[in-house]
Amino acid sequence: MDNDRFAKTPEPPYYAVIFxxxxxxxxxxxxxxxxxxxxxxxxxxxxxxxxxxxxADGFGIxxxxxxxxxAISNWKSQAEHQAVQxxxxxxxxxHYELRIAKVERCYGKPADxx
Amino acid sequence: MDNDRFAKTPEPPYYAVIFxxxxxxxxxxxxxxxxxxxxxxxxxxxxxxxxxxxxADGFGIxxxxxxxxxAISNWKSQAEHQAVQxxxxxxxxxHYELRIAKVERCYGKPADxx
Numbered sequence: 001m002d003n004d005r006f007a008k009t010p011e012p013p014y015y016a017v018i019f020x021x022x023x024x025x026x027x028x029x030x031x032x033x034x035x036x037x038x039x040x041x042x043x044x045x046x047x048x049x050x051x052x053x054x055x056a057d058g059f060g061i062x063x064x065x066x067x068x069x070x071a072i073s074n075w076k077s078q079a080e081h082q083a084v085q086x087x088x089x090x091x092x093x094x095h096y097e098l099r100i101a102k103v104e105r106c107y108g109k110p111a112d113x114x
Numbered sequence: 115m116d117n118d119r120f121a122k123t124p125e126p127p128y129y130a131v132i133f134x135x136x137x138x139x140x141x142x143x144x145x146x147x148x149x150x151x152x153x154x155x156x157x158x159x160x161x162x163x164x165x166x167x168x169x170a171d172g173f174g175i176x177x178x179x180x181x182x183x184x185a186i187s188n189w190k191s192q193a194e195h196q197a198v199q200x201x202x203x204x205x206x207x208x209h210y211e212l213r214i215a216k217v218e219r220c221y222g223k224p225a226d227x228x
Contacts, residue, residue: 005165005173006134006211016132016215020120020165033187039141051134053167053175057206059119061167061175063132089223097222108211109203 007049007065012103014048015066019021021096023058030092037084046071046077058094065103072100121163121179125162126217128162128182135202135210137172142204151198158192167174172208186214 007054023030041047046067066072075081090095115194137144160181168174180186189195202210 005136006209009213012213016130016213018130018217020130022119031163051173051175053169053173054169056170059167061177063134063175063177067117067223093223095120095219095223099123099126099130099217100219101217103132103213103215106211106216109207110211 005051007051007063009048009065009103009106010067012106014103015035015069015072016101016103017064017066017072018099018101019064019096020092020098021060021062021106023054023060024092024094024110025058026091028087028091033087037081040078040080041075042073044071069100119165121165121177123162123217123220124181126220128217129186130215130217131178131180131186132213132215133178133210134212135176136208137168137174138206138208139172140223142201142205144194147198147201147221148190150197154192154194155189158185158189160188160215183214 022097038050038052041050041064048065050062050064052060052062066075076085152164152166155164155178162179162181164176164178166174166176180189188197
């Protein structure tokens with residue numbers, strides 16, 4: 001199950017897109033579309049992985065990892081993704097913040113105990 | 115309520131600590147300690163804010179924001195926090211990944227619509 005939750009990223013440096021969002025109460029196909037977007041992201045050049053969690057109150061964080069800023073720009077401008085971004089702004093998200101960051105160091109458990 | 119969920123960060127650049135974790139089933143004061151750590155973090159020099167979400171299945175992401183790498187190092191070595199990190203590794207987290215990243219760009223809603 002860990003395979004589905006934790007991104008298997010390479011040694012830094014690489015890039016992270018940190019997407020924090022508060023959902024509206026409107027469903028309108030959100031769950032299906034969110035899954036489709038994760039599948040589509042995984043097919044893009046430079047995609048390294050993604051992690052996602054959401055509270056029962058509607059606040060969530062999704063972090064996707066990419067090998068370059070160019071890969072992030074390409075994904076942002078992908079046609080199907082662009083249409084969904086518009087839906088996100090207009091329908092699904094009350095509020096969101098998107099941050100693009102360069103990952104410089106990474107450590108964890110169990111790797112650090114090996 | 116947004117005040118409690120979204121970090122009010124300044125213009126980039128600044129730093130993010132992305133902490134992804136899968137909880138064990140062991141409580142042992144986890145909730146109280148997690149809240150105490152967020153309060154304590156907020157008192158540290160260079161702290162800019164934090165955001166956190168956890169699925170019902172125990173997978174969660176907490177992102178804290180800092181004005182420098184030195185501020186992150188200081189927080190990592192803070193005495194009470196160090197004791198709690200040990201508990202985290204030994205008791206509360208089945209698996210975790212901690213990534214330190216430099217935030218280079220940020221945008222969002224509603225700010226982008228203003």
